[in-house]
Amino acid sequence: MSLKKHSGSLELGECTRNPGYRDVDGDGSAAETIGDHPGEKRDSTSVKLDSEAAEEYTQLRPYAGMPKEVLLLYSSQARYRVPREILFWLTVACTLALVALTIAVIALSPRCLSWWQSSPVYQIYPRSFKDSDGDGVGDLKGIQEQLDHFQYLNIKSVWISPFYRSPMKDFGYDVEDFRAIDPLFGTMQDFEDLLAEMHNKGLKLIMDFIPNHTSDRHRWFNLSRLRDPHYEDYYVWTDCNATTPRPNNWVSVFGNSSWTYDEVRGQCYLHQFLKEQPDLNFRNPHVRQEMIDIIHFWLGKGVDGFRMDAVKHILEAAHLRDEPQVDPNKPPELVTSEWDLHHDYTTSQLGLHDLLREWRAEMDIYSREPGRYRFMVTESYDYHEVDKTMMYYSTPLVKESDFPFNFYLLDLPQNTSGLWVQHLVHLWMANMPKGQWANWVVGNHDKPRIASSSGHTYIRVINMLLLTLPGTPTTYYGEEIGMENINVTDSQIQDPRSPMQWSDDMNAGFNNKTNITWLPVHPDYRTVNVEVENSFILLPHSVSSQPPQTVLYL
Ligand code: GLC
Numbered sequence: 001m002s003l004k005k006h007s008g009s010l011e012l013g014e015c016t017r018n019p020g021y022r023d024v025d026g027d028g029s030a031a032e033t034i035g036d037h038p039g040e041k042r043d044s045t046s047v048k049l050d051s052e053a054a055e056e057y058t059q060l061r062p063y064a065g066m067p068k069e070v071l072l073l074y075s076s077q078a079r080y081r082v083p084r085e086i087l088f089w090l091t092v093a094c095t096l097a098l099v100a101l102t103i104a105v106i107a108l109s110p111r112c113l114s115w116w117q118s119s120p121v122y123q124i125y126p127r128s129f130k131d132s133d134g135d136g137v138g139d140l141k142g143i144q145e146q147l148d149h150f151q152y153l154n155i156k157s158v159w160i161s162p163f164y165r166s167p168m169k170d171f172g173y174d175v176e177d178f179r180a181i182d183p184l185f186g187t188m189q190d191f192e193d194l195l196a197e198m199h200n201k202g203l204k205l206i207m208d209f210i211p212n213h214t215s216d217r218h219r220w221f222n223l224s225r226l227r228d229p230h231y232e233d234y235y236v237w238t239d240c241n242a243t244t245p246r247p248n249n250w251v252s253v254f255g256n257s258s259w260t261y262d263e264v265r266g267q268c269y270l271h272q273f274l275k276e277q278p279d280l281n282f283r284n285p286h287v288r289q290e291m292i293d294i295i296h297f298w299l300g301k302g303v304d305g306f307r308m309d310a311v312k313h314i315l316e317a318a319h320l321r322d323e324p325q326v327d328p329n330k331p332p333e334l335v336t337s338e339w340d341l342h343h344d345y346t347t348s349q350l351g352l353h354d355l356l357r358e359w360r361a362e363m364d365i366y367s368r369e370p371g372r373y374r375f376m377v378t379e380s381y382d383y384h385e386v387d388k389t390m391m392y393y394s395t396p397l398v399k400e401s402d403f404p405f406n407f408y409l410l411d412l413p414q415n416t417s418g419l420w421v422q423h424l425v426h427l428w429m430a431n432m433p434k435g436q437w438a439n440w441v442v443g444n445h446d447k448p449r450i451a452s453s454s455g456h457t458y459i460r461v462i463n464m465l466l467l468t469l470p471g472t473p474t475t476y477y478g479e480e481i482g483m484e485n486i487n488v489t490d491s492q493i494q495d496p497r498s499p500m501q502w503s504d505d506m507n508a509g510f511n512n513k514t515n516i517t518w519l520p521v522h523p524d525y526r527t528v529n530v531e532v533e534n535s536f537i538l539l540p541h542s543v544s545s546q547p548p549q550t551v552l553y554l
Contacts, residue, residue, distance in 0.1 A: 115204055116305065116375040116402060117437055119156035120466075120473040125445050126163050126185050127171070127518060128497045129477055134513030138499070140186040144194045146502075147201055149530065153480060157375075157472075158198065159206035159307055161445055163191070167217050169276040171445075173208075173309065174215035178294045195302055204304035206375065211291050211355075212313045213277040220290075221278055225264040233284045238320060240268035249322040250346055253313075253338050258346070272313045272346060282315055282355060292362055299366040305375030306363070308356065308401070311392070312380040315352050317345035348380075348388055353400060356392065360399045377439075378404045386431045393436045403439045405474070411447045412454045412462065425469060438471025443479040445497060452485040481533050486522045498522050503531040 062074045074080055130142030140163065150158060162172030165180040172182070181191050198205050214221060223231035238259075240247040245261035245268045252258040252272055259268040260275040270279045280287050295306070323341040325332075335341065356378065363374040378401040382388040392404035408424040432438055442462055443450060450462050459482040466473040478500055486498040498519050502509030507517050508525035522528070 114373050114375075115156055115371075116373070116377075117472055119154070120475055121157045121159055121206065121377075121439075122150065122153070122155045123159045123161065123444060123474065123476045125161050125477060125497045128499045128510070130500065130502070131511035131513075131517070134511055134516075135184075136511060136514065136516030137184050137518045138510070139184070140181070140190040140194050144190075144197050147197060147203065150203055151201060152534065156202060157204045157206060157304075159208075159305075159474075162208045162210065164210075167215055167276070169215070170274055173210055174213070174217075174274065174277045175210055176215045176217045177219075178210075178214075179297055192301065199302065204375075206305040206307055206377070207298060207303050208309055209295065209298075209306040210309040211280065211282075212310045213271065213273060213279050216276045216278055225262050227265060230286065233281055234287055235278045236270035236281050236316060237265065237267045238270075242266075248320050249325075249332060249335055249341065250316075250320075251336060251338055251341060255338070256336050270316065272316075273310070279313070279316070282351075283318065288355070288358075292359070295359055295362050299363065299374060303374075304372075305377070306359075307405075308359070308376060308378045310380075311352065311356065311378045312347040312382065312388075314355060315349035317349060319345070321345060348382075348391075353391060356400050357398055360394075360401070364399065376401050380404060381407060383407070386427060390431050390433060393433050395433070396435070403437055403472070405441050406439050406471075407441055409462075409465070410441050410444065412442075412450075412458070414453075414455045416454065416458075421465070429470075438469070439474060440466050440469050440471060441474040442466045443476030444474075445476065448496075449476075449483055449485050450479055451482055456482070456484070481528055481530055483528060484522055484524065486520055488519065501525040501529040503529050 062071055075084070124143060125138075126140065126143065127138050129138040130146045131138050132141035132145055133139060143160065150156070162175065163181055163185040164172060164175040165177040165182045166172045166174050167176060168174070168182075168184075181188050195205055220231050220234045224234045224237075238247045240259060240261060242261050242263075245259050246257050247259055247268055250258045250270070252274070254273055258270055258272050260271060261268050271277050272279055280291075282288060298306075323343060323345050325335060326340055326342060330340065356376075360376055363376060367373045378392045380389060380392065389404050389406075392401040394400045394402070406428050408428060409421070412421070428438060428440075442465075447453065450459050454462060459479075463475075463479065466475065481501060483498070483501060485496050488496055496519070499508060499510035499517050499521050501522065501524075504526040506512050507515070508521045508529055509531070510521065511517055
């Protein structure tokens, strides 16, 4: 390429490399074109401009096709440099602002809620929910028949009370086989069908996990009383006097001594609940492993979570010393109720939280697939020791329960004041560890129904409170329509959980195949039932303006 000085300007060869170049000024200065001879190999080093030439050259206007070396001379001129730098810094500033904005939006937006946070938990008592085969007792197939009820209520999380094989001394909380379904409720196939159908409908199934004890009919207990070497220490045994079997003053939650003499083994075994519910010995590593295997069994089947039963009772002090009496002057033989003792050696023992954390870790193994988080809730009544309840929450470093059940609003008495309720709400919110998730329980199988404890007039307001407080509401079947406890005679008293009132048909629609129901249906079922509630809500405006017989409570 040649670069010639010509008439005060530069002539850059005979032709240009840019075919699009035009001498738009029409001054015939096409000779200003910069280019190489066609086919000439371009060599950047061949362009040598002395400062004088460069100065003159900058008189030219840049154009497409101008070689890089020449363009560089222009690029340092203020009129090109300044806008370029402004544009550059503007781009940098915009990018930074965008990144900052994205971070702020992520940090400030509410956390994505997991399924156990975004839906109420609905507890089903399987005996009383829906009887599909007409034997008078609710069953798993019956639950499956009624799944649309949850979709109607927009409930995603369903906790089903125990349906393990059991002699039913404590309504399923006395488990004979942790891997079998009680025939009263159906078969394992029924369970699997139910779970699959629930998952199809986007529902989650929570099961009871009952680690503290088994039934006295459990195979382990039979082997333990026979002193089978492997099972000998599966339960808490101690020497005692066969005629006065009270190795210490510990009492059962259900009253009287928590020790029973076993003639087969010739020792006493501990039971913190019924004598038919011997306590497992969690100091035995085999017992711990058995319970982990059971967790895997059900998680492997696909259950979505566990309600951990009676967790504070899992461990007892190994020294078996007497517990201090609440009233030290009470004669020891009159110490028969759980309220008579401070449970320093039978509840919340050191090591309890390690067990729960271990179980949580096992559940986490199954929680890794998206949307398959396995939920853990713990049951522990520590009314006067809120700190103890809060201990079940996870910490940022160690995961445990997703939340412990909050029982402060359960069983509110008739004369409850708004201020008292406010105090109870505050008690939880103020003591809950930072970043944790609250929950509220207003009904369960251990307590009377809202209508029966707080009074009929409070059903709606308590349900509304439940649904508006921050956290997961937990409700009990039938509370959504305001069912009441039934009055049962002594011979019928088992657990006053009367059948669900679905309609005003025979047996309230709980069972329309036979006249048997395991407990009588509440006589108010003709007006208090799901069908009435739903039809009232779905009626066209003109019709619904008639005075309703009943109202939807949930
Ligand atoms: C829990 C259950 C209760 C049962 C007890 C023993 O407290 O809610 O019904 O009797 O544990 O398993």
